[in-house]
Amino acid sequence: MGQPLTIWEHARLQGHSRRDFLKFCAWLTAAAGIDSSAMGDVVHALETKPRLPVVWFHFQECTCCSESFIRSSHPIVSDIILDKLSLDYTQTLQAAAGEQAEKALHDTMAKYPGEYLMLVEGSIPTGADGVYCTIAGRTALEIVKEAAAGAKAIVAWGSCASNGCIQAASPNPTGATPVHKIITDKPIIKVPGCPPIGEVMAGTIVHLLAFGTIPELDRTGRPKAFYSRRVHDTCYRRPNYDAGLFVESWDDENAKRGYCLYKMGCRGPSTYNACAVTKWNNGVSFPIQSGHGCIGCSEENFWDNGPFYQRLSNLPGFGIESTADTIGVAAGAATAVGLGAHAVLTFVRKRDVVAAHESPEPKAQE
């Protein structure tokens, strides 16, 4: 039996040139939000690290996270699935089923205690003693506790695992619970979104692989690299908002010109995600670019913060934006007030971000 191959050795075997490999490292460095001076560390790490054992659980979910992950655009990312990680348990892709699948899981847990990475897709139902989700006759609740005990760290994929997502929406009929409310003694990285962007998922995993550390997280546990900016602040349609140019009705003349979707209910102003920067499916588009407002799918409780087509100013808790709604009115004074109010909101939101950045917490690469 040979030695486990390093990531670079795998890349070479797959016919990737050294140049391709270095380009990948550069992409990764940028995607992970790491200073480019650290790229040498990335290259070194990928050249020398063997494959990391990974177990991927599916509880109350729709598999959109797995689907998003296999859409990650970089050519080497798909190889991660087969080669860079040792994906020892995943109900979506693994060849074995039933007892043989469960054996693969338990073999990994026994062979790599404290070493394996645990990925969780889906929420865990706690109602009725957990009978709303069972695998091999055991409840998700029991499984998640058992597997977490030996995990080095946990990644909560998507909104289901991060905040409960749709099944936790009112009235949460099954007691759907995110993983961090059940497991409290392990590092948990939340990667919310319904689903999260594939590149964000890959970026998170590759950060773990390359640096051997958890990426820098915000105070809710999300990687800062991808979740520190509002969609509204990074949206290419933002100048339309600032100029008071809004879509007023679906497919109207303003929609055909790509004006701001704020009045159609866009949640960009209250959503922290990388959609407007990274975009989706190799940068092809993102919801706003394709004419529909953001529904805020990476934010906790977004299903209950609707209806989706009601503009934010009309929703409870968003009064500060109410005067911004008058931006579309031609009167100059109204516009000025609106912009002022929006600026205040933006400042309030940004203050959190700035504070988080300026906090004396240790940085991952230190």
Place this chain on the structure above:
Amino acid sequence: MANRIVVDPVTRIEGHLRIEVEVKDGKVVDAYSSGTMVRGFELILKGRDPRDAWAFVERACGVCTTVHALASVRSVEDALGITVPPNAELIRNLMFCAQYLQDHAVHFYHLHALDWVDVVSALKADPKKTSELAQSLSNWPKSSPGYFSDLQKRLTSFVESGQLGIFANGYWGHSAYKLPAEVNLIGVAHYLEALEWQKEIVKVHTIFGGKNPHPNYLVGGVPCSINVNEVNAINAERLAMVGKLFDDAQTFIEQVYIPDLLAIAGFYKDWGAIGGGLENYMCYGDLPTKGYNDPTSFKFQRGIILKRNLNEVLPVNPKDPQEVQEFIPHSWYEYSGGDGEGRHPWDGETKFNYTGPKPPYTQLEVEQKYSWLKTPRWKGNAMEVGPLARLLVAYASGNAEVKDAIGGVLKQLDVPVAALFSTLGRTAARGIETMLVARWAKEFYGQLLDNIKRGETRTAETAMWEPSSWPADAKGVGMSEAPRGALAHWIVIKDQKIDNYQLVVPSTWNASPRDAQGQLSAYESSLVGTPVANTEQPLEILRTIHSFDPCIACAVHIHDPHGRHVHHLDTF
């Protein structure tokens, strides 16, 4: 004495499925299919804005993403009497086609292929012979001896590393694997190629719906606007990209998927007589060419076939309270009128009532309730839905294009029509319709361009957008053909809010438990008679179950605490 085999989790599917079978003398004599996860969508939807419903129900499934959104907007449009503009219909059709192309190819390679392809055997293949074989099957350019030998080296070092990942504990070397090593190597090569390709075709969703999985839909049309003079709308650049994506998809389907399907099927013709199961097939039809309200214009015809009688296609009307009904004699629910009731979805109820064994358990109480799936019936009949049902209904309806495509495949495999009613038939039907959909997508694309050339750019009908314009009470049904089969959503709207919402999805039809009369549903029925060579390795059971492409999350839909920073590890 029969031997009980339990397969849980059934892997390479979407969702949580448990299969228990009784095996006697090397064959399955009875089977039980159980969905083991529930979320309660219907309960969550009550009281919400009907225009939001598509986003909720789209999350029923991320594998067959978009299909529930489509059924949902159609149900609301049906309730409110909205007709969407022709361009919206075409864009919805294009998104539908993109979903089929991606979903079916991923099913074939990533969810089903390992039931037929022995990955370890591929290590013994001769790359030169593999190349010759590949070139005899197809014009696909990646077929040189070097290509296959590089892949084989990669595979060898993977296996030698001792970390087998997703291939660990597979059924390699099982006597039911019949492919020569060279065909296995081609299968593994295209497993990886398909993984790359599937990222491309979904970009059609990203262009029109902003993202994939879970692109955006809109009641009344589609959210994207068309303006060829604007960078911020669907313009020439976006349309050209859509055209290219469908061209490339057709190449992949015709040069990789179909040749592989035929090559592999040729070694498993015995599976043309295994796994037939039910004799009734249902298809709601889809891909309108003259609007959703004219089902006669659909590319996939609507109808019912009973007793495999291809000379008669019966009509189906999901609004008739006597036709589609859901039963719960073996499902963990309760009805206000008791377990004997069948309820039409407009009057559907969702109330959990778990009475199964206390976990951890080793066997379900199959005489009692044993699944989170309800049991739907059409006029009391158990129905199979999915690619095979679609093709049979189209065939029996006289659809010449479908007849030709089926005839061509049967001829190439040299098997009779009866071979369609089987595990192999289901898998072949999925490939055949993928080929057809790849063609149809180009027709729809051409029609969209023609409309735009004529100056027709409308994509949304907004006259009924404001809830104040709605009647106090309205009911609708939205039908579609999801990749896995007949899908419908029933909505009841009262005072501008959802009063009741029920989904009866393909995998509920196929994977549900038996009914009070003891009639098995499609999975259970098709497993009866399936050979099992080794009770420790349920490979044959997986073949038949995977031929349906299970999608169980849909089917059971139906259902830092201190504010301080974050975890930090010095080493990972």
